[in-house]
Amino acid sequence: MNKRFRFVHFLFILFLSISFLSGCSFRDIDNRAFVLAIAVDDSGDTKKPYKVTIKVVIPSGNIKQEGVKYAFFSEKGVSISEALALIRATIDKDIDFSHTKIIIVSKSLLDRNLGNVTDFFHRRRDIQLVSWIGIAEKRAKDILKMEPKSQSSVTTPLFNFFSRTAVQSPYITPMYLFDFRRQQIETGIDPVLPIIKIDKKEKRCVIHRALVIGDGKYVELTPQQTMIYNILRGNIERFNAEIKEKNGKFKYGVFIDSTSIYYKINRENSKQPIINYKIRHQGILEESSKYTESNLLKEYGKETSKIAKKMILELLTYFQKQNVDPLGFGLRYKATNLHTGDTYKEWESLYPQAKFTLDINVNIISTGKME
Structure with a gap:
């Protein structure tokens, strides 16, 4: 009898608790x-x-x-x-x-x-x-x-x-x-x-x-600055690059399908930090204004590296002159220099004097399907 009473008491409390629950607010x-x-x-x-x-x-x-x-x-x-x-x-x-x-x-x-x-x-x-x-x-x-x-x-x-x-x-x-x-x-x-x-x-x-x-x-x-920013930021790995003659005419085009980018902030000179970039691109010759044999690929790779270095350096110095940091150099500096309590304020004074060095190599591995 005592067990039966406890069971009835449990059911009473259960139903009483359910009565206080709100209804479902689901909308069709x-x-x-x-x-x-x-x-x-x-x-x-x-x-x-x-x-x-x-x-x-x-x-x-x-x-x-x-x-x-x-x-x-x-x-x-x-x-x-x-x-x-x-x-x-x-x-x-x-x-x-x-x-x-x-x-x-x-x-x-x-x-x-x-x-x-x-x-x-x-x-x-x-x-x-x-x-x-x-x-x-x-x-x-x-x-x-x-x-x-x-x-x-x-x-x-x-x-x-x-x-x-x-x-x-x-x-x-x-x-x-x-x-x-x-x-x-x-x-x-x-x-x-x-x-x-x-x-x-x-x-x-x-x-x-x-x-x-x-x-x-x-x-x-x-548009060109936007593309270079995306490359440096790591937003893209595959892209096209056009190389032109001195007179502005199209010479050849390269399709990059593999990209590796690394940089380090060197503080050996306390007054002028050096931002060292190491960039490696690999791709194929996608288009050319004239017949191109495979023995010219190394020469084309050097030429593409030289042009890419110039364009990237121009963008980095442009950001520096405008005093903007979309690539996060200041963030990297804060994360790798813990000697002071206000590393960002220190970086603000160093950034305008920073120097950029670029080690770029574009490796063109083939002429595509054409032999």
Whole structure:
């Protein structure tokens, strides 16, 4: 009898506990609006300076329906959070940010401190930190609405540009949201974001330049500088290089399929640190303006090494003159010099006097299929 009483008592407590549990807050997929991308522009209104646009994919319950339906919603606000709150009031579905992969900020907002603009995205727990972030040359909203001829019906074209699963270009500098935040608050490295441009005539997005975000300054890179930066940063290993004659005519092209880059900061001279680069490239002769035999490959390799050394040295000194550090020399210096409590301040005084030495070797191993 005592055991029976205890069992009944246990069931009573169990049912009483269940009654206090809240119900499931699950929302059916038909009641959700999945946000694929977010654009932030200057509204032109001093009272509500931000204009936020979201690209929403609205799934259909009909499995036979082909394609995906997109919708765009825009609102102005004092802050990004207020603009999104106003957008929520215009959609009859729950906004879901779990699939947001692209965040685009207009170049016109750079004078407001990009860290303040992106602060909302770093704090939101439902926006994934693996989202990519980029800079729109003009209006970010136009990039969201851009539909290239090659666009797939189940994705947005910028996914393919940044993920490197489809497009592998040496001119594209993808940047994750979490990595941008890390580099932004860390001393010793300046983040680099891709610049996205629209070619309305050809109906396509063009991404072949980048922007270095320094301390209170912004340095825009040319396509060639962007490619060299990506090589030095280790963002790419395979790329094409063109060699020209003195008169500017094309001579030959090299395809590099293997890259090894290493550098060390030498402090033997306490007043002038030396940054020693060791770079090794290996590839094939991809194209030539004249018939080329294999015995010329060594000569071509030396010529390519000489030109590459000149171009890389020019970019390194350009960064130095602009007082920006997108390659993270200051970060390396802090990590390898622990003799003082403020190594970064020490590096700030040393960086303008730093000297670069480059040991570059381009090994062209074959003429391709042509013998």
